[in-house]
Amino acid sequence: MKILLTVLFFSLSAFAQDAMLLSSNVQGAQYPQMTPDRRVTFRLRAADATKVQVRVELPKSVTLDMTKGDNGYWLVTTAPLPPGFWYYSVIVDGFTTLDPASKTYFGYGRECSGIEISGPDSIAAAALDVPHGTLRDVWYYSPSTKVWRRAKVYTPPGYEKQNNARFPVLYLQHGAGENETSWSNQGRETFIMDNLYSVRPEVRQMIIVNDNGIVPARNPAPATGGGRGSGRAMADNLFAEFGEILTTELIPYIDKNFRTIPDRDHRAFAGLSMGGAQAFRLGLAHLDTFAYLGAFSAAIGNLDLAKDYDGKLADPTTSQRLKLLWMGVGKQDSLHDGLLGVHQSLEKAGVKHVWVESEGGHVWGEWRGYLSQFASLLFQDTPAPKKR
Amino acid sequence: MKILLTVLFFSLSAFAQDAMLLSSNVQGAQYPQMTPDRRVTFRLRAADATKVQVRVELPKSVTLDMTKGDNGYWLVTTAPLPPGFWYYSVIVDGFTTLDPASKTYFGYGRECSGIEISGPDSIAAAALDVPHGTLRDVWYYSPSTKVWRRAKVYTPPGYEKQNNARFPVLYLQHGAGENETSWSNQGRETFIMDNLYSVRPEVRQMIIVNDNGIVPARNPAPATGGGRGSGRAMADNLFAEFGEILTTELIPYIDKNFRTIPDRDHRAFAGLSMGGAQAFRLGLAHLDTFAYLGAFSAAIGNLDLAKDYDGKLADPTTSQRLKLLWMGVGKQDSLHDGLLGVHQSLEKAGVKHVWVESEGGHVWGEWRGYLSQFASLLFQDTPAPKKR
Numbered sequence A, B: 001m002k003i004l005l006t007v008l009f010f011s012l013s014a015f016a017q018d019a020m021l022l023s024s025n026v027q028g029a030q031y032p033q034m035t036p037d038r039r040v041t042f043r044l045r046a047a048d049a050t051k052v053q054v055r056v057e058l059p060k061s062v063t064l065d066m067t068k069g070d071n072g073y074w075l076v077t078t079a080p081l082p083p084g085f086w087y088y089s090v091i092v093d094g095f096t097t098l099d100p101a102s103k104t105y106f107g108y109g110r111e112c113s114g115i116e117i118s119g120p121d122s123i124a125a126a127a128l129d130v131p132h133g134t135l136r137d138v139w140y141y142s143p144s145t146k147v148w149r150r151a152k153v154y155t156p157p158g159y160e161k162q163n164n165a166r167f168p169v170l171y172l173q174h175g176a177g178e179n180e181t182s183w184s185n186q187g188r189e190t191f192i193m194d195n196l197y198s199v200r201p202e203v204r205q206m207i208i209v210n211d212n213g214i215v216p217a218r219n220p221a222p223a224t225g226g227g228r229g230s231g232r233a234m235a236d237n238l239f240a241e242f243g244e245i246l247t248t249e250l251i252p253y254i255d256k257n258f259r260t261i262p263d264r265d266h267r268a269f270a271g272l273s274m275g276g277a278q279a280f281r282l283g284l285a286h287l288d289t290f291a292y293l294g295a296f297s298a299a300i301g302n303l304d305l306a307k308d309y310d311g312k313l314a315d316p317t318t319s320q321r322l323k324l325l326w327m328g329v330g331k332q333d334s335l336h337d338g339l340l341g342v343h344q345s346l347e348k349a350g351v352k353h354v355w356v357e358s359e360g361g362h363v364w365g366e367w368r369g370y371l372s373q374f375a376s377l378l379f380q381d382t383p384a385p386k387k388r
Helices: A002-014 A120-124 A157-161 A189-199 A231-257 A274-285 A316-321 A336-348 A364-376 B002-014 B120-124 B157-161 B189-199 B231-257 B274-285 B316-321 B336-348 B364-376
Strands: A040-045 A052-056 A062-065 A073-077 A084-092 A095-097 A104-107 A110-117 A134-142 A147-155 A169-173 A207-210 A267-272 A292-296 A324-330 A354-358 B040-045 B052-056 B062-065 B073-077 B084-092 B095-097 B104-107 B110-117 B134-142 B147-155 B169-173 B207-210 B267-272 B292-296 B324-330 B354-358
Touching: A040 A084, A040 B095, A084 A364, A084 B095, A095 B040, A095 B084, A120 A189, A120 A364, A134 A231, A147 A189, A147 A231, A157 A189, A169 A231, A169 A274, A189 A207, A189 A364, A207 A231, A231 A274, A267 A274, A267 A364, A274 A292, A292 A364, A324 A336, A324 A364, A336 A354, A354 A364, B040 B084, B084 B364, B120 B189, B120 B364, B134 B231, B147 B189, B147 B231, B157 B189, B169 B231, B169 B274, B189 B207, B189 B364, B207 B231, B231 B274, B267 B274, B267 B364, B274 B292, B292 B364, B324 B336, B324 B364, B336 B354, B354 B364
Parallel strands: A169 A207, A169 A267, A267 A292, A292 A324, A324 A354, B169 B207, B169 B267, B267 B292, B292 B324, B324 B354
Antiparallel strands: A040 A073, A052 A062, A052 A084, A084 A095, A084 A110, A104 A110, A134 A147, A134 B134, A147 A207, B040 B073, B052 B062, B052 B084, B084 B095, B084 B110, B104 B110, B134 B147, B147 B207
């Protein structure tokens, strides 16, 4: 009992006045801590290390040296941080890795640490006292790649209650280095939608499906090395191979196993960054499948409307067929100027679209906001199922 | 292109002949690799470190020194490993953390790395070409702790197809340092059940619910330190507080939102290690709620049947009321002898129960096997819903 009390006292004394734990901490972790003015203190134990740093992926990445304290602990406190979700890494004597005190989020092609900094954006994405939908892991077989694949499926609060009602579907994709877990984990997609339905009942309840847009090279596979090879092979993977999975395997699975409205007028496709490039290319290639397209900070550059996407954007029937072509990007995003150029080309050519410029960068805080905005515009001509 | 080919060649040359990637690696990671005789090579980059180790939590924990190679990479290859799931950590200059190449698994009170070593046990837990159930994240409000809580709910393959059928429910709990994600992540509960139903159609399809058995002290909360304080407070937390959540909040939520058969004859409660202690104590305290109890490597020591659990085990009506009291433990488990003592006491007192001794230790490989065995015995007097 004496030892226990000592530990307790140390623990108490280590806390700054009014410090808060973060919701992104693992259960029981005493760090990271945040002050009311949003300064974050990181702590880790590396008794024999000579250099320890924390790198926080703010709109501009920041690397801070940690200072060695007692008992092998290293500490550092940031300047006040902007609200939002920020990936971070710790770097111990040249080893870039995770902070064991943080929940993990798949990003940058590996599991990452993250800090959720409360602010106006986070409230929209918090688990509030409203009706909640559910998130499912579903497994479906992919004949084209001969593996079982996992997708994440969010069904809205009304789905279980109204068990004869059918729902439209948004297919929503992550960015490069992320996967099918990213929209629910770091994107907080389920809470954003739950809160949106609660505050704005006119928003149409929809199913949201997240899949992995980077088709793995047979996984687990003989380790013959090499990865995906050339840029050409990478493009085939992101567009041709994923396009085949999406349109011939995933969508039929979802339409078979969920109460969807299985036609183009009740299907949207959107994605962020790399997923935005997929939304443009695959969406325009499959106008029979999707009537709504969304590109969040899309990784596309200047377009030649006459040539790119088989000239689909220059074809006036495209504008007639698409119920919504939505583009958003932050002013601090390095992709901003290229996307502004795309917007201007579309405007000049008379291609109907929605253009949103937000204040931030290439970060999850922006994409959370875009989801609310984009989803609010979807399926508005489809009557909601009657409440029972 | 030249740089790309160089990287490719290095990558090829680094692979041992016939090496396999592990399914526990993150997408795209080239290590850990496994040889056909199940030797695992770990690799990480820590250019400026002086001592780098890997600790693998085999039934007996093994720590291996890594050797510095070219370009700041450290490598080590294990002896042949037993099949199963093994947690591991990397230790870089005294910093115990995760390998960024591994998927993460919540264990030991933090996110951990893990290796999935193929073998007979893993086949039963693999994603095979059989009908798959789905796993849901559900959120429910807990009035007693004033937070929204997440539970994981597995519905069997028949649940969606037979949409008027009702199903019995197994409440299945994790061990200390784990949480509601552990049975589906490291336990591979969903695949075990999918495969079991496919091979043995006489096993009754059931819903499985995993909740967090360690009630968090208001999370996120003012960081006033202190944790859970005394052993008494810890016990209150694990038993009284979790028991209240389970019986008055979680079960009513599940019965309201899923097609359950909402009575004691169609409810089972089981857990591993700490969760096994919860199954004994809470199960015996709530015989009106549960008719089946399972304790997997339960963290309980010698029992005084007359006194412990309010004498419930010594009461002959308990045996009459329980349809199944199931206990399993591995011969290499440090809890084995204590549990053998419990089994002997129960036998001596004529308390009807099933006692299973397996060969392994206090590890997930055993618990996966126990789930199959235990689930096969549940709800056998309840007719399965008719196929449509």
